């Protein structure tokens with residue numbers, strides 16, 4: 001898989017803050033992730049602005065709805081010219097296949113990945129929602145569903161990356177949030193690894209938010225991570 005491995009999560013409340021950070025970063029070093037907060041605030045126009053600055057954008061809206069609605073949302077996301085977009089594997093096989101077909105019809109096809117379990121989830125979260133399986137086997141089950149529907153990969157915790165890499169082979173993209181450089185605050189993330197550990201475990205792309213965006217010097221924090229993973 002080519003291009004920068006690091007994806008910086010632009011979890012900001014408005015376009016101005018997001019663009020101010022983007023200006024301090026380089027498309028050669030990282031991709032950018034636009035999630036629920038920023039997309040709700042700033043919308044497609046911001047995605048266009050980031051793309052114009054030369055960045056490849058991961059649109060992280062985690063679609064999870066009836067198949068027709070998700071397919072139509074995926075078509076709109078693909079039309080924005082994003083590099084990657086995602087849906088929830090919990091939406092089931094029919095929804096995943098509908099997303100796949102919609103993206104395949106797009107002129108420019110983004111990578112389509114499925115969220116397995118959120119990296120903020122722990123075993124008690126599964127118990128709360130009535131899922132009796134262990135975390136690891138539930139993640140594998142959802143990844144299998146995504147692979148069977150023809151998705152390009154999954155979003156998973158770095159702690160699951162090694163097992164998924166063994167099972168799904170080298171071309172199935174593993175995108176891992178829950179990345180924390182040694183000594184960084186864990187915030188609400190539960191299943192974390194350091195950037196170097198996540199890559200060694202088989203992750204293709206590392207999503208890093210607060211350790212960069214909330215750092216006193218975000219560009220320096222990013223540079224330190226790039227050095228850790230040997231990308232500069």
Ligand code: C5P
Pocket residue numbers: 009011035060115116117118119120155156177178179187189207208209210211
């Ligand atoms: O700040 P932090 O590094 O924890 O940010 C992680 C980012 O990855 C957030 O934007 C979050 O929404 C996203 N994410 C996640 N877990 C997933 C999928 C996406 O934390 N399973």
